[in-house]
Amino acid sequence: MIETEILRTVEACLRRDPRAEKALFERFAPRVFALARRYAPDETAAQDFLQECFICVFDNLKKYDARRGEVGAWIYRISVNTCLQLLRKTKQQPLLDFGDLPATSDEIEPDDLVQIPENLILEGIRQLPPGYRQVFNLAVFEDWPHRDIAAALGISESASRSQLTRAKQFLKSFIHKTLPSYAPQRLV
Amino acid sequence: MRRNDWFETFLRSRVQPEASGLDFENVWARLQHRRRQRRRRRIFFLLLWGLLAGAGLGFWLWNRPAPDSVPGQPVRAADIAAANNTAVPEPATEAIKNVTPDRSSTAKAVAVQEPAIKINPAAAGDFLNRIPEQYELEKNAPAEKNPASGDPANVLVHDGTAGPDWVFPRLPLIKRPIYSAVQNIDFQYVEAGLFAQKKSNKYPKWLLGMELGYGLHFVNRSGDDATWLGLRSGEETPLDIFSAGVTLRRHLNRRWFLQAGLGWVRGADRRSFTSEKTVTEIKPDQLVQIIIHADGTQEEVFSDAPVTTVTRTQGVQYNRFDRFEIPVLAGYEILPGQKTGWSVAAGLAPGLAGRNKGFVADTLPGQQISLAAAGYRTSGLVAGIIRMELGFHLPAGAIGLSLQARADLFNTTKPDALFREKRCAMGVVLSFRRNLSAR
Numbered sequence: 296m297i298e299t300e301i302l303r304t305v306e307a308c309l310r311r312d313p314r315a316e317k318a319l320f321e322r323f324a325p326r327v328f329a330l331a332r333r334y335a336p337d338e339t340a341a342q343d344f345l346q347e348c349f350i351c352v353f354d355n356l357k358k359y360d361a362r363r364g365e366v367g368a369w370i371y372r373i374s375v376n377t378c379l380q381l382l383r384k385t386k387q388q389p390l391l392d393f394g395d396l397p398a399t400s401d402e403i404e405p406d407d408l409v410q411i412p413e414n415l416i417l418e419g420i421r422q423l424p425p426g427y428r429q430v431f432n433l434a435v436f437e438d439w440p441h442r443d444i445a446a447a448l449g450i451s452e453s454a455s456r457s458q459l460t461r462a463k464q465f466l467k468s469f470i471h472k473t474l475p476s477y478a479p480q481r482l483v
Numbered sequence: 484m485r486r487n488d489w490f491e492t493f494l495r496s497r498v499q500p501e502a503s504g505l506d507f508e509n510v511w512a513r514l515q516h517r518r519r520q521r522r523r524r525r526i527f528f529l530l531l532w533g534l535l536a537g538a539g540l541g542f543w544l545w546n547r548p549a550p551d552s553v554p555g556q557p558v559r560a561a562d563i564a565a566a567n568n569t570a571v572p573e574p575a576t577e578a579i580k581n582v583t584p585d586r587s588s589t590a591k592a593v594a595v596q597e598p599a600i601k602i603n604p605a606a607a608g609d610f611l612n613r614i615p616e617q618y619e620l621e622k623n624a625p626a627e628k629n630p631a632s633g634d635p636a637n638v639l640v641h642d643g644t645a646g647p648d649w650v651f652p653r654l655p656l657i658k659r660p661i662y663s664a665v666q667n668i669d670f671q672y673v674e675a676g677l678f679a680q681k682k683s684n685k686y687p688k689w690l691l692g693m694e695l696g697y698g699l700h701f702v703n704r705s706g707d708d709a710t711w712l713g714l715r716s717g718e719e720t721p722l723d724i725f726s727a728g729v730t731l732r733r734h735l736n737r738r739w740f741l742q743a744g745l746g747w748v749r750g751a752d753r754r755s756f757t758s759e760k761t762v763t764e765i766k767p768d769q770l771v772q773i774i775i776h777a778d779g780t781q782e783e784v785f786s787d788a789p790v791t792t793v794t795r796t797q798g799v800q801y802n803r804f805d806r807f808e809i810p811v812l813a814g815y816e817i818l819p820g821q822k823t824g825w826s827v828a829a830g831l832a833p834g835l836a837g838r839n840k841g842f843v844a845d846t847l848p849g850q851q852i853s854l855a856a857a858g859y860r861t862s863g864l865v866a867g868i869i870r871m872e873l874g875f876h877l878p879a880g881a882i883g884l885s886l887q888a889r890a891d892l893f894n895t896t897k898p899d900a901l902f903r904e905k906r907c908a909m910g911v912v913l914s915f916r917r918n919l920s921a922r
Binding site: 325326332346350413434463466467 | 488490491494495497498499500501502503505507510511513514517518521
């Protein structure tokens with residue numbers, strides 16, 4: 296679907312055309328779901344996040360301004376904010392639960408990671424405490440600068456940097472420990 | 484800009500930007516369900532706010548003061564005279580003088596449109612002594628009431644030096660006028676509505692009425708077959724509920740009442756479904772085989788063959804649940820005798836008869852069954868009702884606006900059904916009642 300078609304779909308969505316709404320959902324749901332999987336603690340929650348993201352998208356669609364960027368980027372940005380908001384609302388998982396991560400000394404080399412499946416990486420990300428997970432996702436996948444992360448999460452920039460470093464150490468350690476079960480896929 | 488290391492680059496390359504493997508159709512169905520729920524909730528709160536705002540506005544309109552007079556406040560005779568374009572009466576030797584206002588006067592003269600009370604000058608001293616006692620005053624001047632309305636007349640009082648100075652509309656309403664001396668009459672704020680309260684001791688005993696209701700209803704369904712119930716939850720969305728009926732209300736006293744009636748209630752569900760129909764037919768002359776011979780030639784074999792056609796239908800249908808019931812309520816007037824007042828009522832609505840129309844998904848995939856076959860009952864249903872009403876009382880009756888909640892007390896399904904279901908609803912009810920008698 297090229298951008299002009301997407302814009303036409305958005306206009307139809309604004310007229311509450313259910314077919315257009317479904318088309319927009321089908322076009323962007325895989326991308327938003329990939330995002331939701333990284334932020335949510337499990338798959339079920341990821342599906343709930345996906346729903347909430349699109350509810351938010353449809354509720355705010357009239358605010359979309361085509362001059363300020365593509366629809367996809369706008370939806371993605373709204374989805375990131377919705378995920379952060381949902382995590383903030385979830386009392387069981389406070390936003391900045393920077394619990395202690397185990398000290399890691401395991402080092403892995405790039406060659407070890409060639410055949411690591413995506414699910415293992417997602418599993419590792421989900422094992423991060425929520426605060427670390429958010430900093431990690433925003434920094435690595437959304438490529439937000441630490442200044443923006445700090446503002447969004449209400450922490451200092453130095454805290455954002457240190458949490459990112461520690462989250463990466465934890466992930467490396469997690470992958471290192473889990474690698475033996477993927478031994479057949481490793482390139483030695 | 485942050486500097487990315489190899490690990491971050493690796494992670495970005497390994498995690499797919501788009502996820503697959505999820506049943507997006509299912510998520511879309513649930514998403515639509517959630518949006519419908521949100522929309523219904525929004526409508527409900529709009530209704531609720533509208534009801535409260537309307538009630539507040541109605542209350543204010545009903546109780547706002549008259550444009551040119553403050554209720555219960557004395558009116559200066561000089562102002563009345565100015566409004567009437569007449570001269571203020573000359574000072575009199577009597578302490579109190581008979582005054583009959585101009586009946587053609589309007590506007591500010593509203594307060595004196597009734598004949599003034601006539602008091603014998605010889606009794607003026609006695610009158611002034613008795614004036615704080617409204618009942619004494621009534622005793623002393625029983626014949627001075629307005630013969631048409633029976634209301635007490637207005638009274639003009641001189642201060643003895645400068646002619647009629649104050650006019651007290653409906654003097655007997657004054658509960659405790661305080662004045663320091665005859666020469667300087669100074670009445671305190673007069674509590675308005677005392678007379679109305681007294682008059683309102685007459686309350687209607689029987690009221691015949693009709694009611695119209697609209698609300699949203701919700702379903703609570705349970706059972707052993709979680710998959711089937713999940714499918715039904717995805718397909719079926721409870722919509723709105725309408726009600727209409729006639730009522731008869733009997734006031735036991737000023738506060739308590741009983742109400743019974745005959746009502747019709749219709750609840751509706753929307754069902755969005757996908758059904759598959761598979762038809763297998765034997766069709767002649769179908770290409771069933773291609774034989775490739777050793778020399779490379781091909782032989783096509785035609786014969787009768789079964790051809791399966793799968794027809795998938797997506798549709799929307801509405802299930803309707805109609806009930807005839809006898810709602811019986813007991814209620815309590817919180818502010819009896821007021822023009823506008825709140826009341827609360829609660830009771831039961833046993834069902835007389837019912838009719839269900841529509842279909843739900845069957846436990847067999849792709850099939851559907853009627854509501855009757857699914858096990859929905861049409862009789863033996865009892866709902867509990869609770870309502871809070873804002874009533875606008877008129878001379879001939881009353882108009883009521885209620886916020887009402889109702890809930891099934893028993894399952895709406897038969898004991899042998901595969902599931903159990905109860906429904907509850909919340910909405911507004913508009914009532915019109917006419918007095919049949921007064922006590």
